[in-house]
Amino acid sequence: MEVGNDIVIQNGTQWSFGNGVAQHFDEHVRQSIPLYDEGHNLVCHLSDFFIRDHSLCYELGSATGNLIGKLYQRHKSKKEVRFIGIEEIPEMNQVAQSKFPELEFITSSVEEARLEPSDLIISYYFLQFILPDKRIKILSKIYESLVEGGAFILFEKEIMTDPKVNKLIVSNYIKFKQEHGFSPEEILSKQLSLEGVMINHTHAENKEMLKSAGFHHVETIMRYGEFNGYICFK
Secondary structure (H helix, E strand, O other): EEEEEEOOOOOOOOOOOOOOOOHHHHHHHHHHHHOHHHHHHHHHHOOOOOOOOEEEEEEOOOOOOHHHHHHHHOOOOOOOOOEEEEEEEEHHHHHHHHOOOOOOEEOOOOOOOOOOOOEEEEOOHHHHHHHHHHHHHHHHHHHHHEEEEEEEEEEEEEEEEOOOHHHHHHHHHHHHHOOOOOHHHHHHHHHHHOOOOOOOOOOHHHHHHHHHHOEEEEEEEEEEOEEEEEEEEE
8 A cells, every 4th residue: 555655565564664665754754744844953953052062962763864964964063073863774774874974873773772971862753653661761761861951852743632622633634644745545544554553642641751751841842733842851
């Protein structure tokens, strides 16, 4: 079944970021997530407060490297600054490395990767693809690796708690995807393929999870419908 942008998934199978998706990922994600590039720009602007000489910045689930690449371009004049992308899918890292040969991309799950003391860590629509029972462990790992005064920036698609509002928001998102070139069949196929793969929480659940990991200062920095961005301070 087709899900758009020449990405084909076998009938009855779940969504995967492998199997050739990397070649079409950039176009697909920009047409699928509202304010995708604007969110990147916001992260870059906020990074000015945390990245300085000798800083270390991670992006978890760095995909084809666009965001970590933009951060590198913004701060490359600083002394001995390191930008590391962690991505489990080898195809994604191959594309990322070809675009940004100066950067380090680690092929590993976040659970298994070793995080060094860092000033800024970013998860841009990544955590929602991790099984819920593993998320708190990952968030605790992020909190522990941040230096005092460092920040974690998290973007997630969430579930609206009010059924009436949720109905409106879901309808709005379908219209958004149609306006960006997806057919009704592609939208439905993508939705079905994501079942059991992308597991979304509510705003309250995400804030409670962040608090449990140690982040007691959490603020929303960007929102469009069910798409929410947070900054979390240590």
